[in-house]
Amino acid sequence: MDDKARQILSSVFGYSDYRYHQQAVIHQLIQGHDAVVLMPTGGGKSLCYQIPAMARNGVGIVISPLIALMQDQVVALQQLGVRAAFLNSTLDTEMAYAVEQQLRHGDLDLLYVAPERLMTDRFLNLLEQAPIALFAIDEAHCVSQWGHDFRPEYIRLSVLHERFPDIPRIALTATADEATRKEIIQRLALENAELFVSGFDRPNICYSISQTQGNAREELLRFIRNEHENDAGIVYCLSRKKVEQTAEWLSSKNLKALPYHAGLSAQVRQLHQQRFLKEDGIIIVATIAFGMGIDKPDVRFVAHLNLPKSIEAYYQETGRAGRDGLPANAWMMYGLQDVIMLKQMMETSDADAAHKRVEHHKLQSMLGFSELTTCRRQALLKYFDDYLEQPCGNCDTCLTPVETWDATVVAQKALSCVYKTGQRFGVTYLIDILLGKDNDRIRQFAHDTLSVYGIGKELDARQWRSIYRQLIARNLLSVDIEGHGNLRLTEQCRPVLRGELTLHLRKETRQEKSQQRGRKSIRNIKQADSTLWEALRHCRKTLAEERGVPPFVIFHDATLMEMVDRQPRTQEQFSKITGVGEKKLGAYADAFIKVIEQHINSNTDTSSSTDTMEETLRLLRSGMKADEIANHRNLKPATIYNHLAKSIEQGEIELHQAVDLTDSEIKTIQNAFLNFSDEDKKLKPVYEALEGEFDYGLLQCVKASVNELI
Ligand code: ADP
Ligand code: ZN
Secondary structure, eight states: OHHHHHHHHHHTSOOSSOOTTHHHHHHHHHTTOOEEEEOOTTSOHHHHHHHHHHHSSSEEEEEOSOHHHHHHHHHHHHHTTOOEEEESTTSOHHHHHHHHHHHHTTOOSEEEEOHHHHTSHHHHHHHHTSOEEEEEEOSGGGGOSSSTTOOHHHHGGGHHHHHOTTSOEEEEESOOOHHHHHHHHHHTTOTTSEEEEOOOOOTTEEEEEEEOSSOHHHHHHHHHHHHOTTOOEEEEOSSHHHHHHHHHHHHHTTOOEEEEOTTSOHHHHHHHHHHHHHSTTOEEEEOTTSSTTOOOTTOOEEEESSOOSSHHHHHHHHTTSOTTSSOEEEEEEEOHHHHHHHHHHHHHOOOOHHHHHHHHHHHHHHHHHHTOSSOHHHHHHHHTTOOOSSOOSSBHHHHSOOOEEEOHHHHHHHHHHHHHTTSOOOHHHHHHHHTTOOOHHHHHTTGGGSTTTTTTTTSOHHHHHHHHHHHHHTTSEEEOSSSSOOEEEOGGGHHHHTTOSOOEEEOOOOHHHHHOOOOOOTTOSOHHHHHHHHHHHHHHHHHHHHHTSOHHHHOOHHHHHHHHHHOOOSHHHHHTSTTOOHHHHHHHHHHHHHHHHHHHHHHHHHHHHHHHHHHHHHHHHTTOOHHHHHHHHTOOHHHHHHHHHHHHHTTSSOHHHHOOOOHHHHHHHHHHHHHHOOTTOOSHHHHHHTTTOSOHHHHHHHHHHHHHHO
């Protein structure tokens, strides 16, 4: 059976090796046991149940909350020649009936169902009549009431265990934390399942977070222009309004940006999602409502224009970039306003105290993460109890180390200013006091008489905002619940005020500086290769349009990149490319091989001139004279002299190697060039001046050597 699984891996999916725990998980299921699988996004969770479903007798039932995704997955499987179908509310009765018939007749390898459909008595009865290979519960963290993707129907999935005790079950998720893991096991009755936890690192994602100086949008544009021209990406904003504005603004800058949020009609959302999947280089600007159903492998960047509420959310949202394993960017820019707003939202939410505490803790962790001055990946993995020994070298703090400074004294000034003014004011006012501004409000409160008035003139307003942001982020200050943005001291600020704790804060760098990161880019293909890359992409696009599927369903970028590298020209060579299984080999190899051949042929036209010159030189070095070479190669003497002249010019050979002339003859001709030739060094006047004594070919060679002299 394990052999059979491996056979499926290579012949159906076109992969040569398993990844992470795939092999062990597949083995476990084939043996008829249960499994809980935690694997990062893009890690390859699907294969964990797809392969055993095919290897085992019967159909694999896949439960997924993501209706939008089902169809895409089924189409992709069908492209591989797998007998797959889905059942959800988007099918009409007739179509649903047809799928049920297939199920009854054992004509399916995989069936995707929405949980609410699965739970109907009718469907459960139907399942009892069909041979079942396994149950796969995808996005298993949806059982967690603490998580943001909670689905009540998921809780009832433990029924499967009661009604089908002998059928192996597998639960899968990319959500990492311990609490969720426990909930999955308990709620789905998977106590006997083996747990497979893969590391959570996404090494191909480059993380970077910077602090806005009020120009986040411009920075985003610059980031896209510099690093992601024509790439697909997602931009996350907190509010619908900001989504609309940002999408509009990016469009006005000639980018293909589309809005996506819950306030848009279902049709518009569907349309934008489809364009994102099928067209090249679409940028979706979205609230977090977008993404869960998106399985697009070649999203090259995820940008946040606001802070996510937790590290889990950040990890999940950024995780939508680079599922194909190629380099991708997670870029975020946020500011003081974000911090204040999120804190307020949290304070004013009507969640119960326990929830609030958890949320507050999560936000605090996110803020701490954003302000880090050490490797982001190390911190991110540590948060999920994972471990990375060395700084990663692929995050902003690794690429451009952050400078810190001892900010204890300024922090004390900032904190005392809050205290002395009665903890009733917001940042802008506090900074005015520190800077000793003269205005009515300050005079009205007689704050110009305070000891803190004007004690902060060593910094400017921008720098003070940064200080306040960092103090709030470190929870030394809290934001009021009334929603005016007033700051209050927290318990934690005492040691700083008393001078018992030195505080190191990040020095704000100018944005230009942080942009100079040495990025690995997918576009780093050589110039010559990029023509082939574009040609292959074009071929893929045509095939995709003919079949009405997204381009990545034909082949992933990674597969095209491998074609660029290896330039396969036979079916045999083509079948060795990762991602090429038997079905796709049969369906697409010819088309792509043709493109590769055309590319190679058009290139040899230029390279043939080097080849033919090489041949002339080879014969020359073997002792032949120019005329003999011409004879031997059946070419005109002029062509051979052309080769020789070029070689002389390029310093490959000396003049006397190329021509049979005495030194004095050479001198004569050289002089003729210097005396008789015009600016362009035409041959004719020299030929005539020397009364036709020397052939044009000889003159050409001497001229080449004169060029060298000048
Ligand atoms: P996940 O569901 O964990 O996010 P997927 O199952 O969608 O990830 O897999 C991510 C990508 O990796 C897919 O394109 C998949 O085909 C590819 N993949 C999975 N397993 C392997 C493997 N063993 N070798 C090469 N590519 C793989
Ligand atoms: Zn790092």
